[in-house]
Amino acid sequence: MKCASCKEKTCYKGKDCTKIAEDVKKEYKDDALKSLRVATRIESRYYMKKNRMEELILYAKEMNYKRLGVAFCIGMEKEAGIICDLLSQYFDVSSVCCKVCGIDKSYFELERLHKDAEEEAMCNPIGQAMILNTEKTDLNLILGLCIGHDTLFTKYSEAPVTTLAVKDRVFAHNPLGAIYSAYHLNKLVAQNKKINY
Numbered sequence: 001m002k003c004a005s006c007k008e009k010t011c012y013k014g015k016d017c018t019k020i021a022e023d024v025k026k027e028y029k030d031d032a033l034k035s036l037r038v039a040t041r042i043e044s045r046y047y048m049k050k051n052r053m054e055e056l057i058l059y060a061k062e063m064n065y066k067r068l069g070v071a072f073c074i075g076m077e078k079e080a081g082i083i084c085d086l087l088s089q090y091f092d093v094s095s096v097c098c099k100v101c102g103i104d105k106s107y108f109e110l111e112r113l114h115k116d117a118e119e120e121a122m123c124n125p126i127g128q129a130m131i132l133n134t135e136k137t138d139l140n141l142i143l144g145l146c147i148g149h150d151t152l153f154t155k156y157s158e159a160p161v162t163t164l165a166v167k168d169r170v171f172a173h174n175p176l177g178a179i180y181s182a183y184h185l186n187k188l189v190a191q192n193k194k195i196n197y
Contacts, residue, residue, distance in 0.1 A: 035160075038062040053083075056164065057090055060139055069137035070095040071128040071153050073144035073167060080143055083164070094135040098123040098145060125149040129156035142166075144173060 001018075003009075011017060028036055042050070042058050050058065060068060068091045072080035080095055087093045099121040105112055112120050123146055132140050137159045142150050144167040154161045171177030178184045189195050 035063065052164065053086070056141070056162070057087070060091060063139070065091065065138035067092045067094065067135065067137045069093075069132035069135060069140040069157075069159065070164075071098070071125070071132065071140060071142055071145060071157075072096070073098050073123075073146065075167075075169075076144040076165070079165070083141075083143065094132060094137060096128040096131045098125065098128065098149065100124050100131060101127045103127075123149050125153035126156050129153050129158075133158045 003011075038059055041062070042055055046055065046058070068087055070080055070084055070087075070093060072095060074097050077097065080097075084093045084095050101124050102121045103124060105120050105122045108122065110122055114120055125145060129140075129152075133156075140153075140157050140159045140161045142153060142161060142163040142165075144165050145153055146167055150163065150166070165173050166175055167173060168175045168177070178188060185195065
């Protein structure tokens with residue numbers, strides 16, 4: 001598939017370019033169908049009216065989730081505290097910092113961020129997921145986990161996962177900043193290549 005290169009996007013009007021629509025329809029059942037209905041209702045009723053936090057609260061309420069988990073980067077501990085306080089008005093909230101268990105990077109021979117540090121705990125996304133699994137969360141939120149750590153957390157989480165914020169220290173946690181800035185976009189483009197923008 002090369003949907004990003006398609007200029008027509010006739011799927012928006014119901015065309016099936018894939019021939020798998022009937023198989024896909026069969027997968028939308030039980031919790032998947034409920035999630036689809038709730039998400040579509042929120043989009044329909046609140047498009048351009050609610051921010052992501054408001055949508056998250058609506059979604060979790062309408063899905064009848066009681067317990068939310070927040071897996072956060074230690075660099076976003078302040079934001080995590082605020083978010084957990086807000087969500088605690090509606091849900092039982094568990095939160096787990098990325099450095100949980102305090103496993104030193106030397107255990108797995110990981111490269112250190114601070115070369116002269118005697119001790120430096122590694123990020124532990126599998127540990128974050130395991131703890132939230134034992135807490136029996138209904139939905140887990142990623143808040144600023146490193147690239148790759150977010151994928152490990154998602155893989156090991158038993159509850160569904162949504163990302164509230166991705167880490168991008170250069171663009172105030174907005175990775176699309178690299179696409180919206182011509183200077184940074186040009187830095188990303190390989191030599192002798194052209195991007196249509």
